[in-house]
Amino acid sequence: MRTKLLGVAALVVTLAAAGCASEGAAPAPEATQAAPQGPVKLTYWTWAPNMDKIVAVWNQEHPDIQVTVSKQAGGDDAAAKFLTAAKAGNPPDLVQAEYQHLPSFIAADAVADLTTAAAPVKADFSEGVWGQVTLGTDTVYAIPQDSGPMMLFYRKDLFDKYDIAVPKTWQEYAEAARKVHEQDPKVFLGTFSSKDPGAFTGLAQQAGAQWWAIDGESWKVNVADEPTTRVADFWGGLVKEGVIDGMPYFTPEWNKALNDGKLLTWPSAIWAPGVLSSNAPKAKGKWAAAPLPQWKAGENFSGFWGGSSVAVAAKSKHQAAAAKFATWLNTDAKAVDLLVKEAAIYPAATKGQSALTEAPDYFSTQPDFWQQAAGVAAGARGFTFGPNVGVTYNAFKDSFDKAVQARSSFSDAVRAMQEATVADMRKSGFQIAP
C-alpha cells in the first residue's frame, strides 16, 4: 500500500513538474499581417454607451472589416483586464484606453505602434490631447476619442440663497466655503474625495503640475512638485478647518448630499451632466457650469479628469484594419457626430467639439453650456502619464484616505505618492533622472 501511494505521489510530482516546464515555454502568438480570408473580424472592448450602434454604421459601409463590440465595465478594472488578456495572449484587437492607463499598456508592450496610420489625422486634435497618446515622443500609440476638461459645477439657486458669487479664484472659493459653512454647519461648498485620484490629477494639472516627463532615455518623476503641493495644501487646509467635507464622490451618501442641497459645488469634468442627472435627478435645472476657479486672477487654465483613446493590441493579427477603424471612429465627421449623439461623449477631435450646440437636458437653463465648455477646453493642460499610474493612483487613495480621516497634512500624502511611484519604478528597473 505504501509503495503504491509513493508511486501515485511520484506521478503527481512528475506531472506537476512537466506542467511547470511547459508554462514557462508557452509560445507567444505571432502578430503576423497575413492576407485575410474573407472579411477581417475585429473585436473591440469599450464601455462607451451605444457603441454597437455606431459600429453597425461602420460594418454596413465596410463589409471587408467587421467589428464586434464587447461591452466592458469601465475604469481601472477594464485596464487590468486588458493587461491580463494581453499577457495571456488573447487580447481584443481594439481597446478603449484611458489616457492615464495608456503608458502602462505601452510599457507592457500590449499596444501597437500606430504612427503611420495616425499621421494624416494629427491635425484633427489639439496639441494637449495629442501629447496624451504619444507621451511627448514621435510614436503614436492610440487615437484620441474623448477628453474631460474640468469645470466648476455649482448650485445656482443655493449660491443665491447663501449670497455667494461664482468664485473666480481658489482664494474666493475658500472664502465662499467658510461663508457657507458658517451659515449652516450641515452644508458644505464641496467635498474632497480621497477615492478619485483622477479628479486630483486634473486639479494638479490646472495648477501646472508635470508628474512625469521623458528626458532622453530616462523618466523624470515629480509627483510632489510645487503646483501639486500647492493644490494639496489648499484642500488640506480647508478640510482641516472643517469647511470642506471629506466624503468620497460616487457614494450613496454623496448622492443624497447632492439631492438634498448639502453640497453646493463639484469641480468635475465635462461629463458631469450625465452623472448629475442620474445621481441627483431631483436637482435638475438647478445646477450651472462655470470655469474652474483660477490660481491667479485673469488666467484661463483647466486640467483633465478622464478621457480616453482607442488603441490597437500589439498581438492583434489585423493591426492595419484595426487602425483604419480607430481613425474612422474618432475623426470621420459622421462617426464623431454619432459619438456625440449616441455615446454622449465630449469628442477629442476639435471639429466635433464645435458641433455641440444644444445644452444637456439637465443643464437646460444654461443655453451657453457648450460655449462655456469650449472656452474651458481651450485652456486645459495635461501632462505625460508615467508607466505605473496604477501604483501612483493606489498610493493616492491610501495616503489621502488617511490624511482626510486624520485631517493631517495633504502635502505629506502627496510626498507618499511620489515615494511609492519612484520606489516601484526603481524596483522594475526604469531609468530615472535624478
Add this chain to the structure above:
Amino acid sequence: MNRRVKAAPYLFLTPAIVLFTLFLALPVCYTFYLSMRRVKVSGLGLGKGSRQEIFVGLDNLAAAATDGELWAGWLRVLGYGALVLIVMLGLALLFALLLDSAHVRLARFSRIAIFLPYAVPGVAATLLWGFLYLPSLSPLRALLDVDFLGATTITFSMANVAVWGGVGFNMLVLYTTLRAIPRELYEAARIDGATETQIALRVKIPILVPAIILTTVFSVIATIQVFTEPTTLRPLTNTISSTWSPLMKVYRDAFVTGDLYSAAATSIVIAAVSLVLSFGFLRVVRGRAFGEES
C-alpha cells in the same frame, strides 16, 4: 492477469489524479513559478524588448514574508477574526442548543430565520449593511450616535456583517449533530436529576466538541481569507486601506499595481499561514476531541 490486477487501482484513481493535477497541483506549481520571477525593465521601458522576465529565486518570497504592510494586515485580521470567531460560534452554539431544547416554540421558523442570512451573497450583505452604516442614510444613526465607519468602529462593523451571515450556517452544523445524539442519553441524565441547563453543559456540549472544532477550522480559514467585506465597504469610507487584509494586498498587487509576481509570493505566504494556523489548531485540540478514536 496479475499485472492487470495491479494496474486496476491506478485506473480507478486516474480521474481523481487528473483533476487534482489540473486544477490544484498545476496552479499551485505555477504560482510558485511566478513567485520566482520578476519583470526587469531597461531604460524608459517603452517599445519592444525593453522589458524581460527574469528569474529572481526566493527574492519575492523573502520580500513578501518581511513586508510590514502585510503583517499589519495580519494584525488587523487577527483582531477582526477573534471578534468574529467568538461571537459567531458562541451565538451559533447558543441557538443550536436553544432550538434543540424541549421547550422551544416556533422551532422551524426560528431555524429558517437564523439560517436565511447565510443565503445572502457576501457582497449583497455587505452593501446592505454598508447602507445602514452610512451616516446620512442610516436609520440606525437615529438610535445610536456612533460613526460605524470610524477608524476603530470599522472592525466591529465588518465583524458584524460576517457574524450576521455566518451564524446560520454554523448553527445548522451544530444543530444537525445535536439531532443525531440518541435521546436515551438525555433521559438517563434526567433520571439522574439533571436540569435542561445541566444537560446542555454536561452532555450536549461535550458530544458537540468535534463539530465545534470543525466549524472553528472552517471559520479560521474563512477569516484568514477575508476579502469581500472590506473590499465592498472600501468605496464608502476613508478607513479601509487597499491592504487592509492580506488577500486585499494580493489583489492590489496583481490587478491594481500590476505586479503578478509579488502577488504570487504573497499568496504563498498566506497559504503557509493558513496551513500553520488550521493544522496547529487541530493538533492542539486533537487529543481532546478525537482522543478515544486515535
